[in-house]
Amino acid sequence: MLTSQAVIFSKHGDPSEVLKNHSYEIDDSNVESDSIIVKTLGAPINPSDINQVQGVYPSQPEKTTILGTEEPSAVGGNEGLFEVLKVGSNVKNFKVGDWCIPSQVNFGTWRTHALCKEEDMTPLPNPEQSKANGKPNGLTINQGATISINPLTAYLMLNHYVKLQPGKDWFIQNGGNSAVGKYAIQIAKIQGYNSLSVVRNRDNLDQLVKELKDLGATQVITDEDNNLKEFGATVKSWVKDTSGEIKLALNCVGGKSSAAVARKLNPNGLMLTYGGMSKQPVTLPTSLHIFKNITSAGFWVTALTKNDFNLKRSTLDKVVQWYEEGLLKDAPSVESKFTGEKQLNQLFIDGIENSKNGKQLITF
Ligand code: NDP
Known part of the structure; x- marks a missing residue:
């Protein structure tokens, strides 16, 4: 026994x-x-x-x-x-x-x-x-x-809904320093997608920006930058440089932060909400819905992988391979x-x- x-x-x-x-x-x-x-x-x-x-x-x-x-x-x-x-x-x-x-x-x-x-x-x-x-x-x-929650969440949000063009397209995310956010940065780097990560300001911001860039982040900005109307032009110039679009926003914060990341999306972009760290409802300006045709949807890895075990297995295999090859931390x-x-x-x-x-x- x-x-x-x-x-x-x-x-x-x-x-x-x-x-x-x-x-x-x-x-x-x-x-x-x-x-x-x-x-x-x-x-x-x-x-x-x-x-x-x-x-x-x-x-x-x-x-x-x-x-x-x-x-x-x-x-x-x-x-x-x-x-x-x-x-x-x-x-x-x-x-x-x-x-x-x-x-x-x-x-x-x-x-x-x-x-x-x-x-x-x-x-x-x-x-x-x-x-x-x-x-x-x-x-x-x-x-x-x-392995089965955070890396799968990051991979599936980046790949299952919108086709990002390697070398060109971008995604934006808030909570860029969250565990899921760090996987998203690394997986995007492996797959050739550009990432724009929004983080909250802090005393050691430079250190955090360096950490995320070392993981492969393309750009890291603060909430304050993201809320500034004038900063939109800088973001547009980054995206223009790669001849791509910001097609996807990953939202784990909600509230004002969700509106600010959604505003950076190109027309017809998708915002996936997977967490609610600010405990505020998801806010999306009406004009973005109407004039830019932005879609807002939820993401729940539990429901997605429960209904599609083959998707879970094939995603696990990719993540295992990246760990084995030392591409993913x-x-x-x-x-x-x-x-x-x-x-x-x-x-x-x-x-x-x-x-x-x-x-x-x-x-x-
Ligand atoms: P972490 O604990 O690693 O990170 C939390 C993040 O939230 C940090 O970036 C933190 O930033 C930020 N944050 C915390 N409080 C606030 C606040 N009040 N306002 C704004 N930002 C805040 O979390 P995980 O990566 O493990 O998970 C992130 C979220 O995703 C959780 O809500 C989790 O439940 C959810 N999740 C959902 C899944 C799904 O399938 N839907 C799957 C996996 C996770 P700071 O450093 O500035 O505090």
Whole structure:
């Protein structure tokens, strides 16, 4: 028997009150033919995971007593990297030692081990396999554990809706220094698209601009610049120099900032809203709708990839390849290892509280 420890919730609310520990046994001497047992290598804490526990996120895991809890409960967490420990006799896609991530959200990744069907997991190459395939780099635990949300969001927003012409066209984004924003900058660079990233002003702005330019940003400006009418001419001259258009705006802020990025779009441009960091409604001037035919749409990676698994797999393959080739840098996480010294639920509760200091990754 293998003992798994999981961080569960049976009701919604403040994570420090509702997240509990639960230990349960997995019979590792008797694995069903189509099942696998996996060990968790790392699981991040994303804003959506916290919102799920609080009960304010539209996608929710089913609460059941399948793990032997007294009340119907769900295991927290949606993203995570796992290593295969055991495989059933009929399992086709996995062998012991392989790495994998959940095929869908709501798997419940905040646990030490899991027993699941093979189709519940999607394979990723482990470092030995990458090396054997002649790749210069293998995935790190952080890259594997955080691959399915932020990098996929950036890639799909840049490629799934509007055809940007390499070397010519541009996209504009607010929250340019967000994790998604940094992936968007790098992926655009790899694909030859120009990026215009808007960030909030700060004392060390030069340092931030340098960091984003080192990642491949074409231009980085502040909110103040973006709000200035006169600055529009500078942006127009940049775009004219590449003989392209700003066809796409990525909005994770909302409010005044969404209006300011939408104003930079060329006629018939598209603004995709994927986050609401300012907690303000998306604002889009009426004249942009009417006279420039600007479209505003939402983007939710969960819904898009749930309905189209092939799209998820092919996008994962691209991101893995870029990591292996050293073309893409991951967003660093603050890592805390589960050693048993601190209870597992406390490790996640502390991680949630520390989330304002950067993405938290619990490793095992
Ligand atoms: P990060 O925590 O890495 O970045 C947050 C960004 O928001 C920073 O650029 C920060 O800028 C900015 N920001 C924070 N508060 C404000 C504010 N009040 N006004 C303006 N800007 C602000 O976040 P992620 O990249 O992980 O996620 C960004 C957003 O995207 C989140 O809302 C997340 O939930 C969402 N998301 C949505 C997905 C989808 O499918 N729809 C998928 C992935 C993420 P500063 O440094 O100036 O504070």
